[in-house]
Amino acid sequence: MIVALGADHAGAELKDRLAELLRREGHELIDRGTDSSESVDYPDFAEAVAADVSAGRADRGLLVCGTGIGMAMAANKIRGVRAANVRSVEEAELSRQHNDANILCLGARFIDPQVAEDVLNAWLKTDFEGGRHVRRVEKIGKLEGPQQ
Ligand code: RB5
Numbered sequence: 001m002i003v004a005l006g007a008d009h010a011g012a013e014l015k016d017r018l019a020e021l022l023r024r025e026g027h028e029l030i031d032r033g034t035d036s037s038e039s040v041d042y043p044d045f046a047e048a049v050a051a052d053v054s055a056g057r058a059d060r061g062l063l064v065c066g067t068g069i070g071m072a073m074a075a076n077k078i079r080g081v082r083a084a085n086v087r088s089v090e091e092a093e094l095s096r097q098h099n100d101a102n103i104l105c106l107g108a109r110f111i112d113p114q115v116a117e118d119v120l121n122a123w124l125k126t127d128f129e130g131g132r133h134v135r136r137v138e139k140i141g142k143l144e145g146p147q148q
Pocket residue numbers: 008010011042065066067068069070071
């Protein structure tokens with residue numbers, strides 16, 4: 001799978017740890033930074049990763065900030081993106097099964113790094129269930145309005 005990654009200063013360390021995990025698992029990465037604890041603005045990184053997913057350059061995206069909240073808010077502004085901010089393996093699985101989430105957002109200040117690894121692994125291996133959820137996910141897409 002091709003996974004686009006991004007983080008702000010609060011999420012950079014966890015993003016780099018998860019990048020190692022993804023490489024070990026054989027995924028191809030598009031790492032959009034940031035790579036240090038120097039203060040940056042999370043929407044810039046959310047936009048870069050969301051654009052990769054929206055354009056099909058990446059199959060999935062991973063965004064890490066302090067809470068995961070700002071990243072999810074920003075990424076969900078981009079057409080075709082369904083970004084989910086989750087804190088547990090169960091939420092990660094449900095975000096795939098029911099919502100077909102294509103970007104995982106994590107809050108580095110609120111999740112244990114080992115749990116974050118478990119969440120990411122579960123999220124990557126869980127399939128969308130389809131069925132009744134297709135109609136609902138399509139309705140999310142319609143909220144984006146007509147393509148310009
Ligand atoms: C940065 O201090 C913090 O606001 C950011 O990482 C994130 O939590 C925003 O949602």
